[in-house]
Amino acid sequence: MKKRIRRTKRNFQTDKNKLLNKKFKKIHGYDLNLENPKTFSEKIQWVKYHGKLERFSKYVDKYEVRQYVKEKIGEQYLIPLISVFDNVDQIDWNMLPESFAMKANHASGWNIIVEDKTMVNQESAKNKMRKWLQSSYYKLFSEANYRNIKPRVVIEELIKDPSGDLKDYKFFCFHGEPKFIQVDGDRFTEHKRDLFDLDWNKLPLKLKFTNFKQSPLKPAALNEMIQLARQLSEGLPFVRVDLYYTNDRIYFGELTFTPGNGLERFSPRYYDELFGNCLDINRYI
Structure with missing residues (x-):
């Protein structure tokens, strides 16, 4: 038996x-080699199998990571917390502000953005959140860092940008050192993405999504953002540090150890190899 x-x-x-x-x-156009991974995409797959990602659970838990951020860089960079719930039925919609963001703490991308709560179907939103709490992001996507997280709903203030498009600045940090910056925008319409080096030189690269027609301007606080990414990635073999910058303020977004699940195509492939050269998988052993 x-x-x-x-x-x-x-x-x-x-x-x-x-x-x-x-x-x-x-997706990538070449065979996956886990015995001798070279590209960034291959190494992320290797990390999923051999990187003991469970040890990073506290960093991807959207509630627990707040304490880490507070200790490393200060709570002034945290998006203000409204509340956190273990049970959807505990949520009193009437007590919530007009606008807010609802997030599953044990997943990536499971969010409900509420611009005006009077325009949202409460029961539909709660049903979606119940489904989140009953689902394992680890089982769905094999990212073990999400395996041992107690499911909760985190409700934060909704931060906005005067332009109407809140950009997401994502710093690829290898062995505690930022190397590349990914900028995402138009997230809820036609998702756009550009990548830059630390001097804000645009890379001739498409990573899954279409490039911006007009590249985003360098944020005024870029140097501070790079330093914060450096502090938050200290001691970690690889992590992508996600930050927001709006109204002259920097906010922490999240930490990601397996961006795009290693299944977002680099075009041209040269950059898949370039990013891969920065990651020493022996740091996971």
Whole structure:
């Protein structure tokens, strides 16, 4: 019986690997090599298998990470917290402000942005959040850093930008040192993305999404943002530090250890290799 169970698990893992290899090649255009990974995308897959990502759970938990940010750079960089709930039925909609952001603490991208709560179907929003709390982001996407997180709903103030498009500045930090900056905008219309070096030179690169027609201007607080990313990534083999900058203020967004699940295509591939050269997977051992 035990042999049969082990065989079933082994077969399941083999099938899972085959599906990943097939998906990886379809997206990236080359075969996945986990024995000798070279590109950034390959190394992220290696990290998912061998990087012991469970140890980083406190950094990706959108509630628990607030304490880490407070200790490392100060609570002035935190988006003001309205409340946190273990149970959706605890949420009193009437007590919430006119606008806010609702997030699943144990996942990435599971958010509800509320500009005007009178225009939102409360029951629909609560049903979505119930589904979040009953779902395992780890089981869905095999990112073990989300494995041991107690599911909660985090409600924060909604930060806005005068332009109407709040940019997301994402710093790729290797071994505690920022190297590249990804800027995302138009997130809820036609998602745009550009990448830069630390001197704000645009890289001739497309990473999954279309480039901006007009590249975002360098934020006035770029040097401070780079330093904050350096502090937040200290001692970590790789992490992407996400920050916002609006109304002359910097806000912490999140920490990401497996950007895009390693399944976002670099075009041209040269940059997949360039980013990969920066990541020493031996740092995970």
